[in-house]
Amino acid sequence: MKKYIYSFGRGRVEGNAGMKALLGGKGAGLAEMTRLGIPVPPGFTITTEACIAFFECGKRYPDGMWEGVLSALKRVEKAKGEKFGDPDNPLLVSVRSGARASMPGMMDTILNVGLNDQTVVGLAKKSKNEQFAYDAYRRFVAMFGNIVMGVKREVFEEKLTEVKQTLHVAHDTDLPVADLIELVKAYKDIIRKWTGKSLPSNPLDQLKTAIDAVFNSWFGARAVTYRRLNQIPETWGTAVNIVAMVFGNMGETSGTGVAFTRDPISGKRQFFGEFLSNAQGEDVVAGIRTPSPIVALKNTMPDVYCHLTAIAENLERHYRDMLDLEFTVEKGQLYLLQTRVGKRTATAAVQIAVDMVKEKRIRVEEALLRQDPLGLDQLLHPTVDTKAKVHVIAKGLPASPGAAIGRVVFTAEDAERWAQRKERVILVRSETSPEDIGGMHVAEGILTTRGGMTSHAAVVARGMGKCCVVGCPDLVVDTVGKSFTARAVTVKEGEVITLNGSTGEVILGEVALVQPTLSSAFKTLMKWADGTRTLKVRTNAETIHDAHVARGFGAEGIGLCRTEHMFFNGDRIQAIREMILADTTEQRQLALSKLLPMQKEDFIGIFKEMHGLPVTIRLLDPPLHEFLPHTDEELASLARSMGVSVGCLRAKNQELHELNPMLGHRGCRLGVVYPEIYAMQVRAIFEAACELMASRVRVTPEVMIPLVADVREFSAMKTLCETTASEVMVRYKKKVSYTIGTMIELPRAALVADKIAKEAAFFSFGTNDLTQTVFGLSRDDAGRFLPAYIENGIFPQDPFAVIDQEGVGAIMRICVEKGRGASPTLKLGICGEHGGEPTSVIFCHQIGLDYVSCSPYRVPIARLAAAQAAIMGKGHPAERAA
């Protein structure tokens, strides 16, 4: 029979840190802490395999599991010297989930299991604190009623508030025993009323239904959402930890806290955390009471503080990473309830990794692998300009740094609704709870009135890399009226505010942002990444500004300069429209001759900025009608200024209309039909290059032909480019070193890559269009069904965000194989949006590309991902610690 139960605590231990997949993070941590001699309450873990078996058996326990639970419970009773259900000396336990990957707040926890009308008397006697015992009973009934029996939490809270108001009592702990007893009764009535069932009074029934509830919560809506957002397979299942209760709410020598072995915001090596005296753990995590900083413990309980910091140091050394600890002090006795790798800001992640290399705790490769490349995004994005004149209306705790500007919304649902309309929103709540995950995900920033630095909002926002301000008591939220008031200013739904996640300031209106300064740790890490990776990183840029930013971020060239973007500027659109509306080649050439000097000027700017680095220029790609005016007013105005009739313009517009422009007259198909357009562009490129050579700027243009399906198409365009280029070079008496290549964005190009490779110097995968054609899926139209596809698990991810390795990747492999087979020196790159997405970058490394090209802010992300790909390629395990 399979072993489904692993015990730990008070010297006995069956699991260890390496058994995360089987015991979940929490269970493995508890086992490992026991091994290290750290005080942990006795308990046991039901394995994830039991969870999977539970679902496979149609929600029944697998053979032997329940017997295992009973015998492990006996060991806990023995260790604690208490008996489960014993009215005189009752053992109470917590039942907590513990999945393989950290899923903060996602799974349900039930405390004080084992309490009933009999055992509560025993607890009161034993603790010599009737008030405490009945408060625990009250909490248990509410929690059980909520999580296991499905009654809304608010119903119990309303009742509690009602009683407190009647009695004029401020804190729960001040409620008289008699009223607590009445409250328990009232809670039980509520449960009966709402569910038609009674709370089980038999402790073993309680335990069994609590275990069921944890198992079932694996398929709860929040867990499913979290798994989808974090790409966690549902086949992992969750473990269940059953741990003897210890109480932080047994008076002033008790308390509960959360700590990090280093500062999770800055990454500095200093013990960090919060402590709430006379409280249970749930009070800290829920952010209902604002706790004190952990250093306060130094004064109130110096021994406990000393013990705790020693344990922290011991654990960090053991796990070789920054950890987050949950602990409880019961009457001066310290218990560790949980340890795991701590969530941190991207700044902290970089700082800690670099410091730990310097402290010789980890190697450079590990430091690189531990970073989530996407997290770097936080470090690169602008922050609030401290010199700007701002109207601060409130100040809270700076829970997660950065800046966020958006319209205020007050519910997670509103946040999702607004975000779907492409509105940037800031979610304002009194406190957040796991139900809010979806809304938090789409929000630019999160603001809560309650909670501390380790509250749900704070922890989750840091994990998501989102700006967050918490614990902002100046701020009063009116959820019904959809507004909040702070310092006499009322902000209604839809009004814009700015959050400064680094200072905790809440600012009215939109504030100017400034470029961030990159830390020295960041620079060190990037240097390591550059020394490790083999994949080059270029940028997609068509303005001098973008090229400059990207170069600053380490871009090694331009992988995609979209010439058509240049056409939309100012008076150019006029010239391009004349070009399109030309009826003869001569008229078209006249219009083109107006565009030539403008394009040349653009290229001069970009070439100068990229001095010494290669610049890939894609010739005109989109369907011509994209440039035409579409509203009646625009049409009329253009007709006037061009001296043609509106009717003629409209007719031309109509003529250019396409049913499926994505598959229409675009890319090199324009070049085949209107060679004069491409000739003008090539002339502009080479005139720019020749002129710059005179001033000693090193220019390496790579001319890229878009939307090629066949080698004959490519060859025709190549000849056109070469002819034009040499005409210019002869005229300038210069020799520009250049290459001509193509984008691979149609399946056919990949399928005949061997033939094209014989003619082309380079291939650049245009994975946006390639994804569209491989899937037969228009990016513009997918919105109507793609969400349903991702929700139903038909597509594991949005293929426009992450390369679909199975399909699109398969054809990329075919292309690489055929292309390199025909031309071993063929240069291969990617310039679709995927070029800055970490898993896609790793894939590009694996299939042997030479470079990726991405938007400027993605360049550092790609550099890091490329380094990780190189390390993994050497056989280093792919799993990241974070």
Add this chain to the structure above:
Amino acid sequence: MKKYIYSFGRGRVEGNAGMKALLGGKGAGLAEMTRLGIPVPPGFTITTEACIAFFECGKRYPDGMWEGVLSALKRVEKAKGEKFGDPDNPLLVSVRSGARASMPGMMDTILNVGLNDQTVVGLAKKSKNEQFAYDAYRRFVAMFGNIVMGVKREVFEEKLTEVKQTLHVAHDTDLPVADLIELVKAYKDIIRKWTGKSLPSNPLDQLKTAIDAVFNSWFGARAVTYRRLNQIPETWGTAVNIVAMVFGNMGETSGTGVAFTRDPISGKRQFFGEFLSNAQGEDVVAGIRTPSPIVALKNTMPDVYCHLTAIAENLERHYRDMLDLEFTVEKGQLYLLQTRVGKRTATAAVQIAVDMVKEKRIRVEEALLRQDPLGLDQLLHPTVDTKAKVHVIAKGLPASPGAAIGRVVFTAEDAERWAQRKERVILVRSETSPEDIGGMHVAEGILTTRGGMTSHAAVVARGMGKCCVVGCPDLVVDTVGKSFTARAVTVKEGEVITLNGSTGEVILGEVALVQPTLSSAFKTLMKWADGTRTLKVRTNAETIHDAHVARGFGAEGIGLCRTEHMFFNGDRIQAIREMILADTTEQRQLALSKLLPMQKEDFIGIFKEMHGLPVTIRLLDPPLHEFLPHTDEELASLARSMGVSVGCLRAKNQELHELNPMLGHRGCRLGVVYPEIYAMQVRAIFEAACELMASRVRVTPEVMIPLVADVREFSAMKTLCETTASEVMVRYKKKVSYTIGTMIELPRAALVADKIAKEAAFFSFGTNDLTQTVFGLSRDDAGRFLPAYIENGIFPQDPFAVIDQEGVGAIMRICVEKGRGASPTLKLGICGEHGGEPTSVIFCHQIGLDYVSCSPYRVPIARLAAAQAAIMGKGHPAERAA
């Protein structure tokens, strides 16, 4: 040094029939005839390799070629007892092209080379016919001036007409010598005036420039057009035949003719042809004078007729095919000038092939390979209803059978222009010439006032399988006024006429057509095809009528029944619109419940018609907005009848609008988002099947899921279908044997075919959409650039007409390999338009498909092509004789 020259005639022969690639059809035929002892004028062939070398050397003769010409010329002089350029005893030669494939009239011919002011005197003396000699000289100057020097033919003709009118002379042959001499001078002046150059008088210069002209005509516009239309590679080149002149215009014992060894229209075994006495060959081919039937020769020159028929029998037995012969009689002496496989109607092709098998001249495999499958189309299409009351306005020769209805046009350019506007046209000319090829290609039928059964129009039309009436002297064409008059009726451009190619009748207006009766030879051939092929042939049909027609043509099932086509009928569009506009699932289900009985009724009809054969039903595929009203009127009317506001309808219309509907919300994406639609369709299918089973109709539905990109998508839809199907079967207490499969129309489906094959019972290649996605090419929008692509040779063919084997074919191969690898019993078919295109059918056989499915009229074509594929697969040479 390479041998560029091959001599023939008068006993000497270096080539043979097998050297067609090197000597061209004409040269190989002349050589072979010499070998067979058939009288052929002495001459020699310059090889196609010389032509290729000529272009490779920048239009210079390759080393040794000219020397070879001179020495071969010496041999001809010796054989003929004449000398080239000798003023007393001049040798004259013709210079004719001769490509590998028969290209009637496409290449230029120059006769009487060697004539000048001196040699013409010798010719006159020798022939004792001054009139003949100067007429020959006149012809030569005009021909040389036209073909070699580029002066328009009309200019010479105008001059000739002018002189004839001045002298009141009707026939060229009646012109006095003095006037002929003047005419030659005038022609020479014309050449000087138009070109600034003089006609070369040195016979060797004439020969050289004539050879150049033949070579150059290989890249002449007409030749390029013909090659494109007939898929002849330009690397083949043309040979040049230089043959001693023999003269059919030396009086009444001379003449020239064209003959076929069997009737090229009916295929009957009877000698067929035409003869023109006292004429040169060009007069017959150009159709300027209407010749007499060949049997007339029996009376006028019985010896020649006897000799000719003996030669014909000899040649046919030798070549084992029906041949076309060109011959000249010079003063009672017969010379064969050319032989080749004769063009024939499809009817004749079938008849001849079947007869020759019965005569044991060829084997069944050869009979099958010789048919052009596309040609069968002619036999299957309707003909003029002989019982219809018609208004015949003229009667000509029935040159190519069938019926043609179209609007009258008078120039080839107009024909092309009108055809581009999708107008069906009939090209009416006094005679056609090679310049008209493009217009003839797009016309429904061809009508000429002049010419006989072997005129240019007749021969080309038969080759194209187009209805053609020639030699219709009642008819007077006014090309300038764009009208013709016949029997007092004037028909203007754009008016509709009907041609009956089987009777030669020209009928005013549009006439009813009737189904053709299939000949017994056709049935025999088809039986042979069915016995030979391994590929099954199904049809694409969604109406009982189409299913019936296809079954009559031998369809073995339905490969594609497009359910959406059923929705456009009558009041269904109303129900479908209600379905689309539904705001809730319930509303949608209500609308669907109205559609259910209609769909069921359709399926009952089709299942009954296809009793015992499989029927593949594709579930709803197109984007929903295709069904919505698009004009304001339609919108208003629908809104009224649905009781919703126009605004609401317009909004919904707008909401359903897609930028790229081809890549949008269609196919199984509809089924994923609105499963109730597919459920309704599946219910209709299975209710129909169950009800028919009760009346003992054998039904085998194959449910096909469209636009699948991923196996999870397919599985979800499969589950939906299976659940619905079993629900129906339980209700009816019946067991329908059915399968569920998918279309392969997206590259991704092919790339993950191994996974899909584990779930799907069959794959059907939807090559229309697959071509669109592989090329990234919208069929609807390609019109703007596809013609330029085909013209420039970037695409050898329209990939929507003929499977692109290199690209689309490559991904089909990948799919077949992966699919069969994962599921060896996987059934594979094709249901795109390509399923009825012969080369595509052959490709489908080669990659191992089980069946092709095509439109009803293509079924026999596919059956024949499938047979050819099977024969070629056994190693039989792929080249067809025709």
